[in-house]
Amino acid sequence: MGRIALAARLATRDFGHDWRIVLCQVLGLTAVLAPLLVLFGMRFGLIDTLAQRLIEDPRNREIVPAGSGRFDAAFFRDLAGQDGIAFIVPATRSIAASFTRLRKEDGGRPLSGVALLPSGPGDPLLAGNAPPAGDAVVLGRRLADSLGTAAGDRLTAEITRQRDGRIEAQRLTLTVSGITDAPIAPSDALLAPLDLLTATEDWRDGLGVGSRGWAGAPPPATDRVFARFRLYARSIYDVAAIEASLKERGVEVRTASADIAQMQLLDRNLGIAFWLIAGCGALGYLVSLAASLRAHVERKRRDLAMLRLIGLPTRSLVAFPVVQAVLIAVLGVALAGIVFQGAATALNAIFAGSLQPGERICRLLLAHFGIATAATILAALLSASWGGLLAARIQPSEGLRDV
Template structure:
């Protein structure tokens, strides 16, 4: 077997023109497909990356004045499609003033209910009595992590304003949250709403008002995040059907990107299938003609004592060698084409994103697939080599 493999490789190197033709056929099919796959990956990854970098793409907000209880939020949290879930108070009471403890400057901002697990926080933790600020608000008040702030609100019918102390644990980058906002626990927003509803908050210096023990917590809406982009639409539909409400989400945009990915995959599969048919035909006839031309050589090897059934190794070894060389040439040309494409369209991609990308897993699958493909096509020729009668072949040559 080792001798036959050596003879097959030496014969392949001697027949350089046939080797070049097979390699050219492989490269002519593989390089365009590799470029198409790489561009598809680059463009799709850029679109998906843009959505994933914006946590609002996963967010679902209820619309209108609804009535939710803590039990409703717990129910939604138990759904497999749902990630982070928090209740929302009435939007009328979201606007507050923020200042640093001991500071003079203050800015108006929006209170946003949040907590550990909120995708907006990008993995940061947020506990009771803590706050995370948007970059815009932190910059205007010169605040950083560790600062002590007060969230201040006042009502015309209350004798005193409400000032809630919070500790800043982080400042979000601008791309995570725009504007002036304070992300904090829903309990803080609930206290603000209770203040506006004329309840007494003696621990914060508000002695006058109704007894908090009589208050029944009721919330205007929910802020829900899907676990991933593919679950956004099902989760939005489930929320609307369960609570008979309208919601707001970027479902259409997300669905458009996901559909684009599926359509690109389908187009690539169809293109690869058609190309594979042509490649298979070219390789089958190429290997078959090679075996036909070497019938006397193979017959001589059989008469020298090599089992006829082992002759199938001859075209298969040559096919694998062609496949390996073809892969090396194809990936070399692909890298060159990718650099040209990157140079031509570099300005059209987000920073840090490449136009043409292939993962190591994809490279491995492509290499394995090509080698299996050329081996399978060579087996058609190998069957003819193995079934040939050496004596009959030599007699035909002598005649």
Template structure:
């Protein structure tokens, strides 16, 4: 076995040199095949790059707007704590929290200093870790703490550490309304939440709603904080999906569990339709182009073997084995694929730069119009090599049928 290995390596080296020499000799035909492969790959790379660039930008914008992936529970019911716990562990869920009613909970807000301004009809929501309105890595407010929207903080002139008060209007027949004091834990960045609103601890939000519904009494609600009975069911749920596909899966899951969802997913649906259209277009163009090129390339390699049948037969007669001889078209195809792919990548880089410079400003994208990641580049190289090697199979089989005797007979 040790004596056979050097011989095999020698034959393989000889085959490689012969394959490269033939490519140089047939330089015009080789150049045409390289250009042909590059001409096929460049549009595919640009189409894939545009798909990645546009979709990445649109998806990023969508995820930065939590309302785009908010699922609205359409009916008030007694939703168990177990459902909320189950949703919080679902990877399709970005954030979930209980909510007292289908519509918004509102109250007035004021600073605690004398003569402080009052901001009417502030929207109140229960919050927690992972709330899309809270800055990343921010701690959720505990009892007695509140995060203010930028517009509410501006209206109150409040900043973190200040004291503010939620004011509920008097009930029918009663002289005084309710009040619940808070410490400002933080201010939500402008543009994240466009409403005049406040994010509260779950217990504080339900305490305000209980007072509004008449379940608790008294004008000062501060002593009641922490003294209410823990809830096991909730009238509604505040729910946000983790991604566009996740939103549609959640709608199906909740519908199967009997939870009606009035999701407003127009932006998500439009993005999904765009993804489907671009993906389908890419697959059709790539499939037709690669199959067509493979067929033409296979015919070219087979024709080249037919023209050089006598030369290959003489090489066989001189001691070149059948397997090394069969590698001739395979190595040629691999060389053409490598050069064609490299040419395509360089051409794509130039085209991408031009597209980003000309179309980027008009499309108002935050990132480049077209982009390819390392996995995309690796996939394109794999596809080019796979097509070339598949095309070489026919020619390799033809080589195995050439015998040394044919060289003598033809001579």
């Protein structure tokens, strides 16, 4: 080990002595590695940005039934146990899930036709608000601005029905438990507990709602079925599987699977392009560095022969080009990293107008730099093996001829 360390020190000093040649080798490595880092940084940054936009927007994880159906409790139990589903809640008919009028309790301009969306724990549209319960509701930002209301305010809601030729109405007092900035559709809808929607639907169907004291016909003894549901996948990558499962059940749905597939296709195509370019660049660098190190050993043939003559073993001579290759790799990666940071900063500044806060069009993680460094050192060691084999064949007699 001591002689190998001696060879490493000699290689390092020789490295500094031939600094002009070393500089050319380091610049050559940088010229290959820096564009690869920028290319991979754009691939990772672009795909990561697109994926985050798709993931963070709950509309891309929503699975919407294409029409009305008849979904019983067994259907929802089976679906809730399916892998990949983050949130599911039954929903009543759209025509029944609305208020005829809605306004602030202390006055203000009333709004008509405000839709009700059933909500509950895990609803991504709550955006941090507590799930509504009882007579509490969560309003979307646009609806809250239209009503001029804030969290904690009270609202007066009215629903109507026509029964026996008469128009009947019921009024409810609701509490705004929160306001969400999530993209609610329709934008003038509010999030309410499911029992409020079922009570509204039953009363409009002419039935009585005993829990609220609303008169009407007695409810049927049969189990309740729902016309619709609200369903969100756990991830955008679970949407396709859930959509296929629902279609097997005969349920037609609308999803953002086309946009998700387009993003995945772009990721795959950019990955193929990157690895093709990276492979060509790495092969070119490997060949050029191997030729450079072999030429360096040829130049130092007499010096290496003298080292053999004074007793340096073969494996110590092999360490000579290997150490220099590692030094070239480390310096090349460091310089390529500096070039990448400058290019990434410029690219992110150019595309800043189309990016949201925290997004980058070109970025790499520390792990990526670690992998690039390890791969570069490995490539340098492979290149150094050619020079090492040549150094191992040098005989001490070659040094005596030149004395």
